Amino acid sequence: MSPDHQHAGAPTISEVAAAAGVGRATVARTLGNYGSVSDATRAKVLRAAERLGYQANTLARSMSTGITKTLGIVLADVANPFFSGVLRGISEAARQAGYDAIILSTDEKLELERDAIRVLLAKQVDGLVVASAAGRSDDVSHLSNAIERGMPVVLIDRLVDGLDIDSVVIDNREASRAAVSSMIQNGHRRIAFAWGPVTLSPATDLQQMHSILDEALWSDGERLRGYLDALEEAGIPFDTALVTHVLKNERQATRAVGGMLALADPPTAIFTTETEATVGALRALQTHNLRILKDVSLIGFDDSPWAAVMEPPLTMIQQPMRELGATAAQQLLARIGGDTSEPKKHVLPSTLLARSSDGPVPSHARR
Amino acid sequence: MSPDHQHAGAPTISEVAAAAGVGRATVARTLGNYGSVSDATRAKVLRAAERLGYQANTLARSMSTGITKTLGIVLADVANPFFSGVLRGISEAARQAGYDAIILSTDEKLELERDAIRVLLAKQVDGLVVASAAGRSDDVSHLSNAIERGMPVVLIDRLVDGLDIDSVVIDNREASRAAVSSMIQNGHRRIAFAWGPVTLSPATDLQQMHSILDEALWSDGERLRGYLDALEEAGIPFDTALVTHVLKNERQATRAVGGMLALADPPTAIFTTETEATVGALRALQTHNLRILKDVSLIGFDDSPWAAVMEPPLTMIQQPMRELGATAAQQLLARIGGDTSEPKKHVLPSTLLARSSDGPVPSHARR
């Protein structure tokens, strides 16, 4: 019956008890630092445990206490710089509290997100941090069910419609609006936007755009809304040809932005909502032999060490990735600790790092 | 005694059994897909499970089987692009095999590595992938003990002295030698190296360098050895002033490389062993108003999407990060599956992506 345990040699509490000549409970009390044990026995137990190299079996403990000291993290892709930054924040905060984390990637697929949640629930994690892939009208019962069953969940990076729970985000809409606005201040009126929502039938007008937006991922929607806000503020008409609708990978960004650059009335500025989009846009510029700032201005989301050493250095919107992660972990830990206050929405500040990739419309582009 | 489980509502196998009017074992057999169950009962059980929303408690299963279907991953920093790439490879391979992963970061500190291993053993993971922070003469008993107890371990990115176990690495020395050699072909004789080993008392000659190297992290050592190999091949004397000895962060790289650039006999080329070193060097160049290629050549480890859009595009050594991770996971899974063959050393190919940051020594730098 006893299966071939990995740790055939791993001593159990019983062996320690035997070696120390006491009962299991006494060992548990000593090692668990609770109840009371006489100094004499405590010493004996400690010595025996030491000698045998005893290591508590966390699994068994969790089985009996219902506490795993483990957080479940669900995000799109660990290799994405934004998420890996967030992950670092989460991990650090978790470790400091004696927790560790199981990370599952969804690759932005709701299907995988459901699997992930299921696995994590089965593993009895103490709480969940999730950057959901769910759009407005998607079924999020995998999340609401978990919550109903008493699993603490905090949303990160993205709000999800219909879930009134803790969340940690930035003000995407305002960050976006401010960046685009600053370009408009500089005289730009043709501003490309990557990435817009992925769709086979691109919007043909503002109204369609809005209804597509309603179905989009929260953060994506907000960023585009911010862009639209800025245009509207300045009375600039929305041009659907300036918003990408392709799949979100570098190659597609290059293609899409390249296409815009070839337009009769090409953009004089580009706004990108993610690192891959930025790099894709940069490549398109390269291909079209266009120089940043001198020919086309550029501002994008998610600063990177590289952005500062580009020529010219890139103006970027910096998100406090580690803080986002740390805040989410702390909020979750608080819930696990029994905090039953109202759901809290943490909105962390983002920063527009003004460098030199954006400026006035070049004279040769003015019409 | 029953603690307040997160999942107060989570139905157990007994409840399903009761609801279906059969014994627990029958339920276990049905749900676990083993043994034999009549179609009639199977249907009943399935229906009951469905109705109750039964979800197996993985913890309990693990407790009884000794198998957690969980891999323990120990690496320096999840936010480092190299490791996050590797991590992605590991995660994908693991998930495909029905495993998931607990990731612990050591921040390159042996102390934290020991903690990590301890935690992971206590959690009864089925195997370990570790990028150890251990140098040549460090105590690695935390690893050897685990191995002795039958825990499968595969080393990634770094070999560790005295541990004859599975490993997945690239040929750092040769990759480094080849890159530096190509610079030498181009006429460079003063080639800066970042990062060299961190030390308070920098080497003053080649011999000291070698003994410092003997204590370094395997991969770091190999990369510097490759550099030295290339110099030796070409009969170029080693200059200790061209190897950094500072802490490994961007700021220090900038400072150190900046210092070299200010030398009476400055380097005409720079070789960097990591992204942060590369960015640091780039910053130093920026500060000193030196242009890549035209003034100073540059080649570095770890390609990035950004490297291709720099002006000029950067020549980089690309490591197959995902493959490294996937290979490690697969090797580990094989061991978990019972493979007892000889330890295997996987050496994956790296690629020197020739772009345009390296070339001949500029005439104005020739003496």
Add this chain to the structure above:
DNA sequence: CTGTTAGCGCTTTCAT
């Protein structure tokens, strides 16, 4: 084919 039973290693009453 199916039910009973005995653990897995630990925590936690409950007596003593």
Add this chain to the structure above:
DNA sequence: ATGAAAGCGCTAACAG
């Protein structure tokens, strides 16, 4: 202060 015993939810013999 300490030991005995029950139980966490599941798996795995062993009978029937």
